[in-house]
Amino acid sequence: MNRLRRHAGQWVIQLVLLMLAFITFVPLVTLLSLSVKDIYQFNVAPMGITFPMRFENYALAWKFMRDPIWHNILIATVATLASLSMASISAFVFARFRFPGRDVLFFAIVILLFIPNTVLLVPTYQLIISFSLQNTLWALILPYCALQALAIVVLRTFFLEMPDELFDAAIVDGASVVQQFTAIAAPLAKPVISAMAIFQVWQIWNDYAWPSLVANAPQARTAALALIVFNDFTMPEPGAGMAAGVLAALPMLVLFFATMRTFIAGLTAGAVKG
Secondary structure, eight states, X not given: OHHHHHHHHHHHHHHHHHHHHHHHHHHHHHHHHHTTOOHHXXXXXXXXXXXXXXXXXXXXXXXXXXXXXXXXHHHHHHHHXXXXXXXXXXXXXXXXXXXXXXXXXXHHHHXXXXXXXXXXXXXXXXXXXXXXXXXXXXXHHHHHHTOOHHHHHHHHHHHHTSOXXXXXXXXXXXXXXXXXXXXXXXXXXXXXXXXXXXXXXXXXXXXXXXXXXXXXXXXXXXXXXXXXXXXXXXXXXXXXXXXXXXXXXXXXXXXHHHHHHHHHXXXXXXXXXX
């Protein structure tokens, strides 16, 4: 009887999870369906499957979204590499060394996590104007490089959990501080760094508020901003607008499925103690 109840409970849990997954994927399926409709099909049967499917919507959307998507790839790659490189070094210093003001400085970094990003839009925008960087890729790359607070906090916690014996043995062998970081700390923290990289790329890719302030010109436009501009200028072509949304989301889907194991490993790193 207990075994039957346990199996019944598992079936109920699985049914609830399937229902939640269905609700989650309904907007995505609807987006895919709308992306292959013309204006007539869009108005007559917006939620159903219609034939013929207008795959030429993707060709039209790609012509407009190609450059913004490449801008996103460049911005996310450069900013994430720079941000996590600096954050990992800072976290290692906070975790392994004692110096005057260390705790105060780290506390100030933690406080940054509680400040809404919208509060920093105006002062950051003033800096971009002062350096005449508006409507350039640098106006996006440099502020994104400064997104280090969360990575520093997470990586510092991971570095603190590393056994001191590892670093003591390295010091005995004559390893410098740089070698301790590059040969011991960074390789062991690879799952966590990878998870933070995926999270940061996702954050940069979907950001709309900041690019809308400093990157309205075509030479610096991002995918999120291009979607709004595309739908404004291509009406009445709602199917092509939906196709543009699919193209903008596709790189993130590919990234997630390609790095899913790494992402989960990074989230659970240090959760289980031997």
